[in-house]
Amino acid sequence: MFDIVSTPIDGALLTKEFTDSSAGAIVSFEGRVRNHHNNRSVKHLEYHVYRELAIKEGQRVVAEAMEKFPVIAIKSFHREGQLAIGEIAIWIGVLSAHRAEAYAACQYIIDTVKKRLPIWKKEFYTDGAVEWVGCSHPGHTEIDEDDYYSRQLIQPDVGIAGQDRFRQARIAVVGAGGLGSPALTNLVSAGVGQIDIFDHDKVDVTNLHRQTLYTVDDIGHSKAEMAKKRLELINPFVKITSWPHKVSSEQPLESLQSYDVVLDCTDNLETKYHLNRVCHQAGIPLIIAAVHHWQAILHSFFVDSDSGCFNCLSDATPSDDCVSGCTTAGIVGVVPNIVGALQANEAIQLLLGNKPRSATHGIILDLKNLSQQAMLRTKRDNCSVCQTEPTGKVTFEKKMSETATIDSSCEISWANYANTENRFVMIDIRLESERSADEIFSKNWTCIDASDISRLKYLPQDEDYLLVCERGQTSTILANRLRRAGLTNFYSLTGGVLELGKISSQSNSDTAPINRMLNR
Amino acid sequence: MERIERQIKILYFAKLREESGRDEETVTTTANSASELYAELCQRYSFSLDASVTQVAINEKFSTMKSSLSDGDKIVFIPPVAGG
Numbered sequence: 249m250f251d252i253v254s255t256p257i258d259g260a261l262l263t264k265e266f267t268d269s270s271a272g273a274i275v276s277f278e279g280r281v282r283n284h285h286n287n288r289s290v291k292h293l294e295y296h297v298y299r300e301l302a303i304k305e306g307q308r309v310v311a312e313a314m315e316k317f318p319v320i321a322i323k324s325f326h327r328e329g330q331l332a333i334g335e336i337a338i339w340i341g342v343l344s345a346h347r348a349e350a351y352a353a354c355q356y357i358i359d360t361v362k363k364r365l366p367i368w369k370k371e372f373y374t375d376g377a378v379e380w381v382g383c384s385h386p387g388h389t390e391i392d393e394d395d396y397y398s399r400q401l402i403q404p405d406v407g408i409a410g411q412d413r414f415r416q417a418r419i420a421v422v423g424a425g426g427l428g429s430p431a432l433t434n435l436v437s438a439g440v441g442q443i444d445i446f447d448h449d450k451v452d453v454t455n456l457h458r459q460t461l462y463t464v465d466d467i468g469h470s471k472a473e474m475a476k477k478r479l480e481l482i483n484p485f486v487k488i489t490s491w492p493h494k495v496s497s498e499q500p501l502e503s504l505q506s507y508d509v510v511l512d513c514t515d516n517l518e519t520k521y522h523l524n525r526v527c528h529q530a531g532i533p534l535i536i537a538a539v540h541h542w543q544a545i546l547h548s549f550f551v552d553s554d555s556g557c558f559n560c561l562s563d564a565t566p567s568d569d570c571v572s573g574c575t576t577a578g579i580v581g582v583v584p585n586i587v588g589a590l591q592a593n594e595a596i597q598l599l600l601g602n603k604p605r606s607a608t609h610g611i612i613l614d615l616k617n618l619s620q621q622a623m624l625r626t627k628r629d630n631c632s633v634c635q636t637e638p639t640g641k642v643t644f645e646k647k648m649s650e651t652a653t654i655d656s657s658c659e660i661s662w663a664n665y666a667n668t669e670n671r672f673v674m675i676d677i678r679l680e681s682e683r684s685a686d687e688i689f690s691k692n693w694t695c696i697d698a699s700d701i702s703r704l705k706y707l708p709q710d711e712d713y714l715l716v717c718e719r720g721q722t723s724t725i726l727a728n729r730l731r732r733a734g735l736t737n738f739y740s741l742t743g744g745v746l747e748l749g750k751i752s753s754q755s756n757s758d759t760a761p762i763n764r765m766l767n768r
Numbered sequence: 769m770e771r772i773e774r775q776i777k778i779l780y781f782a783k784l785r786e787e788s789g790r791d792e793e794t795v796t797t798t799a800n801s802a803s804e805l806y807a808e809l810c811q812r813y814s815f816s817l818d819a820s821v822t823q824v825a826i827n828e829k830f831s832t833m834k835s836s837l838s839d840g841d842k843i844v845f846i847p848p849v850a851g852g
């Protein structure tokens with residue numbers, strides 16, 4: 249339970265009265281008013297609370313902790329009103345069978361309450377000054393990257409590994425208009441590690457009905473820069489670079505070789521053909537889209553395929569005279585918003601290692617009746633672009649497999665594990681479906697789902713944890729992720745459970761300790 | 769050369785849809801190739817686009833304008849589009 253109280257909190261009494269005969273541990277925490285803050289001497293303070301929401305949100309935090317940690321009961325109170333030095337501002341008590349979960353749950357609650365509850369602190373200093381402290385308000389300042397992606401991580405075919413692939417990717421989006429707005433928004437919120445935005449235009453009032461990244465305040469400012477500003481608010485964990493110039497042969501794409509995918513979200517053919525040429529030469533996948541009234545066309549071009557390039561599609565290169573862009577033809581905002589989001593979808597499929605249908609087919613959509621035509625593409629024999637050999641770009645798959653082997657300092661082999669068995673707390677991060685009930689070796693392991701990163705983070709830090717998965721890939725990615733967050737007490741078991749099967753079928757001096765361990 | 773009559777289903781997109789005033793139609797034609805058919809349609813609808821810049825897909829496959837036609841083919845003429 250959680251409540252807001254306006255009278256002094258008696259911590260000792262609460263601890264004494266909070267009992268359960270099955271509880272082997274109680275962890276209680278008292279947050280008290282101290283007499284200094286930022287080198288200023290504090291006389292007293294006042295907590296202002298939005299009661300209804302704070303109670304609801306506090307109860308939600310307690311419920312979350314009950315779900316995350318196997319504890320018996322949780323109680324917490326936060327004060328409101330005027331408090332003197334030394335008074336208790338917040339009290340948290342956790343009852344559980346064992347101490348580890350109680351500590352973890354208690355820490356989770358204080359951290360989360362500080363972040364999420366609508367409670368404001370006004371400090372009164374001894375010199376007579378008064379100040380509101382940005383200590384606890386419905387918080388954006390301290391959000392956790394893993395919380396941000398938590399709903400995406402739990403989808404089985406994304407998972408920790410998929411999220412890591414997004415993080416390692418760098419995508420260039422050329423054109424931050426009608427197609428670019430939804431493409432950028434979706435790529436940035438998915439957590440693509442680095443995004444480069446190219447657009448030489450300025451925001452115009454006539455853009456706003458379809459280019460949803462911009463507000464009326466942005467009119468007259470650079471699209472690339474306004475888009476960056478907006479997208480950084482949407483996801484602060486993505487590195488966004490703006491390039492406010494037109495992409496052409498005179499002003500090429502910066503850092504071309506470092507992109508894993510390029511999205512063409514422009515409204516002119518010259519740029520589309522230019523991007524097709526440079527991406528083909530550099531060996532970078534290119535996703536092109538265009539819209540006209542209710543219709544749209546979508547292509548993904550991969551260099552190492554026999555599906556050809558954008559230039560293969562017509563015998564001559566059309567000039568911009570034969571097309572009418574949105575400016576003259578007219579467009580309803582929903583059309584580019586759907587199609588740009590589809591471009592982001594195709595890029596996401598590619599990052600996950602799936603081959604999108606648009607890689608082999610031109611997809612023609614008619615949004616007036618939601619009909620779709622998929623036209624198979626083939627390489628044109630006399631295509632001038634396809635005739636030039638791409639200069640070997642490292643594909644995203646290759647890049648991923650290389651980075652996966654680089655950071656293996658967290659890995660522990662089965663042989664080492666068998667020799668240092670007692671050093672580690674074993675954490676089984678496999679899916680329920682991957683575990684078999686008759687496994688003996690894993691019966692004392694703690695099961696925590698790989699996507700439940702916040703629970704892993706709140707494990708007591710005085711132990712070393714060895715993560716185990718099916719093949720040792722997810723556990724290495726996860727251990728590295730936790731290590732990046734400063735938790736160097738996480739390790740990964742090389743080769744996972746499958747490796748164990750291989751080892752135990754052999755019998756020599758190297759495998760002896762493992763077989764001893766298994767037989768025990 | 770003998771002129772054979774074929775029934776061809778045609779789908780129009782973007783500018784060609786506007787200029788022909790229809791989404792699709794089935795025509796009976798003696799055209800042997802996509803480019804001959806396109807020339808016929810240019811006469812009928814005064815298309816503003818040159819055949820060389822128009823993309824064509826026959827039976828769900830991107831093809832060239834020189835490709836020959838068979839009875840019952842489904843043809844899609846796709847003008848260049850750039851809007852975004």
Ligand SMILES: [Zn+2]
Binds near residue numbers: 627631633
């Ligand atoms: Zn080509």
